[in-house]
Amino acid sequence: MVQKYQSPVRVYKYPFELVMAAYERRFPTCHLIPMFVASDVVSEETSEDDSTHKIERRCALDVDAPRLLKRIAGVDYVYFIQRNTLNRKERTLHIESHNETFSNRVIIHETCCYSVHPENEDWTCFEQTASLDIKSFFGFESTVEKIAMKQYAGSIKKGKEIIEFYLKELEDEGITHVPRWLPCSQTIALPRPTSLSTTPCALPALPISEMNVFVFCVADKLDADYIKRYLGDLTPLQESCLIRLRKWLQETHKGKIPKDEHILRFLRARDFNIDKAREILCQSLTWRKQHQVDYLLETWTSPQVLQDFYTGGWHHHDRDGRPLYILRLGHMDTKGLVRALGEESLLRHVLSINEEGLRRCEENTKVFGRPISCWTCLVDLEGLNMRHLWRPGVKALLRIIEVVEANYPETLGRLLILRAPRVFPVLWTLVSPFIDENTRKKFLIYAGNDYQGPGGLVDYIDKEIIPDFLGGECMCEVPEGGLVPKSMYRTPEEMENEDVRLWTETIYQSSSIFKGAPHEILIEIIDASSVITWDFDVCKGDVVFNIFHSKRAPQTPRKDPHGITSPGGNNVQLIDKSWTLGQDYSMVESPLTCKEGESVQGSHITRWPGFYILQWKFHNMPACSATNLPRVDDVLATLQVSSHKCKVMYYTEVLGSEDFRGSMTSLESSHSGFSQLSATSSNQSQSSSMISR
Template identity: 50%
Template structure:
């Protein structure tokens, strides 16, 4: 079991020689590192010109392990051999430490390096890596790894603090500046050697500042302050994984490497498993190249139909400084958009939005005091009805979800769902299984009008930025949506897939009823806890609607036409009558009304659902009391094993009148 840990670069804002003087003061022991008991020098050698120093120490460390573990392994202390090579001419200190204790069972190699900052001669960089190879440790391999990582993390966090602490001691001894090693100034070099070796003899007064050289840092290192400012707080393990992925991708790409924010997003999506993150990122990079995604911001031209009828857009920022995107999904004509721009057009629109989001995240980070890594999404579902469950539309939505999950992971910070009607759990049931579990946890739902109450939107969006269509004071430039006119449809841009049982021709049925006639749908249920759903618009006159149940498994009358598995439909009246009433059954004895009767008027849209707790026959009934009525309807049964939501939240009822449904009332049946 081999583990490699890489820390980001730490920057000490002191010259290299001053850092060396402070560094030596941590030996042979110091109170800030209690785990180090003693570090005596066993070898120490300077070159004749005082430019090179090789030092070997044998360090005694107190084992930071549980008492029982110490007893099991039989030691209280472990020993490490630390070898330092200081090159004052190149201004580099290289350190390598290896374990002496249990060397045959555990291999530990820790390497550190101090060098001059490549962009500022007055600063010093520090980087650190460690390799842990546990061969066989009495069955305690995982425990040893955790202890080692804990100690490594502690050393990283204390390193910068220690240098600054010891620098105060250096200043207190009267050493305020140290000029670099000079080939032509042996006297200065001897004084420099004494200071670094903790010999407190004063420097020669001839010391003076001169231009300083520096070595090139490793291209796969990152500055710790850069990480904190641009990437946020990361644990030592996460920093290490980020640097590993950066190096691997650079080797793979042989050229341009994605930004560190991008690498971090893919790491988070794979729980910081570098192998899995690399595989996911590699696939995404190939996809971006194939579809020329890097050019989409400069080349994408928004179609006119999207400008006029797509109800989505960016809207200021939330309270965390995240860019906020608004989508008025309930007002979206999914079918109209797909008939106008097709699935590919919808995907290109999605890509453009996501690329805009990444650009806005960069801008937000620059203008904020902290890294902004995710955006927020506000989804308004007012007007959502069963028409939004049109199968081709749902299929397109699932393609969008997969595209975003695969190529823009960890960009979504929070999803606020407002004005969710009772039909929403059905849509959520269908799409939620395709959304990453971590992303699903970011969804917050608000039904009815409680979204402006305590605990609602005001917890996440500033009050003055609540959009006007939700009752806030802020003017929103997000289009309200609406039905796409058929003259904007593009022939051939979108076609139904063969075998789709709910294609445009079979999704909604249009029915005309004369006075006194009924239209019924019989659903024979053999799956307790399945969910019966319906959606209908009254296009003319008024109708009454109700749902009945009988324990009898009714066979469909011969005049009824089958439309879905387990369901059949038929028209009633003088010729046939009602499926139930023609049997001369008594309500309350042979059958029961499981949903209250509802009178629906011209232009109204009704959606609902009913949890079929028991087996039996269910009848959806529309009755025309006067005049000539017309309706268009759709119904579906969701199997119990597909519905993973709370059954108590699926109570039937109307969702209110939607804007889209109101406009559609003037449509004729063939338009469905």
């Protein structure tokens, strides 16, 4: 399997020419890199105007591998070929290197680039990508992979320190400025110095406040200092996972990219396995979109019964700066709340709490000057009894846990359970199997008054903010709860209607797609030059999207022959099998193949009145001839897709010509207000287009 690495952008607050002078001091050897034992120049070439310099080196590395492995391999050193291209005019250095030793067994390829910061010409950016493909190594493939990745990660971490060491060395020698390259015609009056100048470096005139901010917009790429300041200390490989997953989202969900801390939570939840994290993240983004969770804080108002009887609320922060949420579960009438509101209202209220928690984490990150990515929850169980084990109430609790676990991973930093009574083990037995193992490790349970001694509450919360009902001096505004009056209970019919209304308030529909059973929707156009817009997510499998036009209306929709429907929408087929393409109907857009996880938006300006059919069809992988053998990944993908149905979630809208001629932005049919999303979005083309995002 090919291991890939992509670094964040590392910024040196020095001009490019000075960084290059420091870089050259790494050769022929570098005492800061003990494994780098030698380098010989193989070839060297300079352009006539001296603007471009190319050099190829053969470098020897003393890899820190077990003696047994070195003896089996029969080598002491591993040799690499490095090709550098310095363009003084464009102020870039491109580096490419690959292994010469064992190249038939192991393929290592690395590319690096030094370039000028796009926002500040006196700063220098550094980026690095690499891949490792071990085909065979005497049966030690796994060992070699671990050694290679460990040493590579170590060298990445040390790379910036080395450049900064030589920059400091230059400064100690009085060298703080290196003139930029100038064409020959401009060097007559002022010849280019042959040695480094000692003219003081002109640093950019930035306010001190901005010099202390580590967020640099480097061509929409992550900066290493930004990661450390806002996301925390990550290993080089963890940084790489974040950057690669973010890049994939940019390619498939343009204009809808969650914030980096949001992506990072899903990566942590799956131990930085990109494929697994991508799967659950895409499912969560689809869920948020379908149920309008992005707008929850702006649109959701807690019913009065929740304000009076829901015994939970935010209360300052813990010793680590995490927002603190207090829940007096023992005082909560869960049965009364479920009977008065229904399961869906309770779920939506809990989701609003989680959304508020994300917002507070962002605020505390700015306040405390360090990454705050999760919150602490304190649950007081005084008063918990068998009434809380009412079956519908437990069912609602399990449903809430399931939804929160799937969509808010790694947001709970610590759960403090206080005054657990004897009945608590019964409740814990019921709910613990539904809680992720990593989450359960964050639980601290105290029975009786054990929380008051050493190792108790004061270890996690400052004494000054311990609530009064727990023996502290701080007044806590969390409602005390009590029994919900039965007069507020709803009838079963009212609860059922309320549940349906609450959780189906979405502009999106969904449908399943099978082989031979596409899903189609009909749009009638009366005025030509109208605009059909669409916004759909491919939730499962790969599909082909088509748009057809017909002068006559299709017959009554045919249901899916499989007899299977998807939640929220049926599989409907409109185009009769007797119809002939080109005679009864025509294709008005080129087919668009959409991969699982992609979000697709687009528009079509209609040329004729009539009936337009939007079709989502199961994507069949093309058969491969003997001369064009398939890749293993393609074969596996074919087997995987062929054994499952496809699923799409979609929304369409028709705009009259008078609605869009004044402003083409109206063609963007579905903006997201998700607070976790990027503010950038791509403009739609004024011509008919399908845009895969």
